[in-house]
Amino acid sequence: MQEISLHILDIAENSVRAGADRIRILLDETPSALQVIVSDNGCGMCSDFLRSVTDPFCTSRVSRKVGMGIPLMKSAAERTGGSFTIASRPASGSATAHGTEVKAMFLTTHIDCAPLGDIVATLTTLIQGSPHVDYRFRHLQNGSLLAELDLCRIRQTLGEEIPVNTTEVLHWISEFLREQYETKNYHL
Amino acid sequence: MTVGKLSQILSLEPLAMPNGGREWNTVYIGDLLSRVMGHAAENSVWITIQPGINTVAVASLTNVSAILLAEGVLPQDPVIEKAREKGINILRGNDTAYELAVRLSELL
Numbered sequence: 001m002q003e004i005s006l007h008i009l010d011i012a013e014n015s016v017r018a019g020a021d022r023i024r025i026l027l028d029e030t031p032s033a034l035q036v037i038v039s040d041n042g043c044g045m046c047s048d049f050l051r052s053v054t055d056p057f058c059t060s061r062v063s064r065k066v067g068m069g070i071p072l073m074k075s076a077a078e079r080t081g082g083s084f085t086i087a088s089r090p091a092s093g094s095a096t097a098h099g100t101e102v103k104a105m106f107l108t109t110h111i112d113c114a115p116l117g118d119i120v121a122t123l124t125t126l127i128q129g130s131p132h133v134d135y136r137f138r139h140l141q142n143g144s145l146l147a148e149l150d151l152c153r154i155r156q157t158l159g160e161e162i163p164v165n166t167t168e169v170l171h172w173i174s175e176f177l178r179e180q181y182e183t184k185n186y187h188l
Numbered sequence: 189m190t191v192g193k194l195s196q197i198l199s200l201e202p203l204a205m206p207n208g209g210r211e212w213n214t215v216y217i218g219d220l221l222s223r224v225m226g227h228a229a230e231n232s233v234w235i236t237i238q239p240g241i242n243t244v245a246v247a248s249l250t251n252v253s254a255i256l257l258a259e260g261v262l263p264q265d266p267v268i269e270k271a272r273e274k275g276i277n278i279l280r281g282n283d284t285a286y287e288l289a290v291r292l293s294e295l296l
Contacts, residue, residue, distance in 0.1 A: 001220070001221075002222075056241060056246075057245055057248070057270075068221070068225065068242070071242050072222055075240060075242055
C-alpha cells in the first residue's frame with residue numbers, strides 16, 4: 001500500500017463484497033490535505049462489528065486470522081496527522097437507507113504521506129471487476145472539479161448491449177479521466 | 189537457535205516473550221506493513237521501526253518468530269499485552285536495522 005489509490009481500491013472492494021450496487025468515491029484536495037470518502041449502499045455493519053473493523057485481528061474473511069485493509073488505511077492516514085472514521089447503517093427490515101461511509105484525511109504536507117498514485121488504474125480495475133456497480137467518482141481541488149466519472153451515465157450512453165468492462169470501454173474510460181487531469185495540468 | 193537465546197546473546201530487551209522457545213532461521217527487514225505481509229518468510233526475525241498494533245497482527249499473519257524493534261522504538265503497553273495474548277515475541281534493540289541484521293547474521 002505505497003499509494004493512497006491502493007487503499008481506495010481495497011476499501012471499495014469491501015463495498016462490493018457488502019453487496020453494494022452504488023459506490024461513490026470522492027477526493028477533496030486542498031494545498032495541505034487530501035480527504036478521501038468512499039460510500040456505498042451495501043449491507044452495512046451493526047455497531048458491534050463496526051467497532052471491531054479497525055482491530056487488525058478481526059475480519060469477515062475466514063481464510064485469514066486478521067483483516068488488514070481498514071487498519072492499514074487508518075494507520076496510513078493517522079501517521080500523517082490526519083484522521084480516519086467509518087460510519088455504517090445495517091440493512092434491516094424497516095430501514096430503507098443502508099450502507100457504509102469511510103472517511104480518511106491525509107495531511108499531504110507530512111513527509112510520510114503516501115502519494116495518491118494511479119487513481120485512474122484503481123477505477124478501471126474496480127469497473128473491470130464489478131461492472132454491475134454504479135461507480136461515481138469526483139476529484140475536487142480547492143473546491144473546483146478536477147475530474148469526474150459517472151458510470152451510470154456512461155452505461156446509459158452505451159446502451160444495454162455493450163458491457164462497461166470490455167477492453168475498449170475500459171480503455172476509453174481511462175483516457176477520458178486522464179484527459180480531464182491533463183486539461184487541468186494535474187500530474188497523476 | 190531460539191528467540192530466547194537470541195535475546196540473551198545480543199542483550200535485546202524482551203518486551204514480550206510468550207514463546208521464547210521458538211526457533212528462528214532467517215531475517216527480514218521492512219516497515220511498510222502491506223509489503224511485509226507478502227514478503228516476510230516464516231520463522232524470520234522481523235526487524236522494523238513500526239511499533240503499532242498492526243505490527244503484531246502482521247507478525248501473527250506471517251508467522252514470523254519474533255518482531256525486533258530497532259533504534260529503541262517503544263510500543264505502547266496495549267501493543268505489548270496483545271503480543272503476549274497472541275503468542276508473538278517482541279524484542280527491542282537500540283541499534284539501527286542494519287546493525288542489528290549484521291549481528292543476527294553472525295549467529296546464523
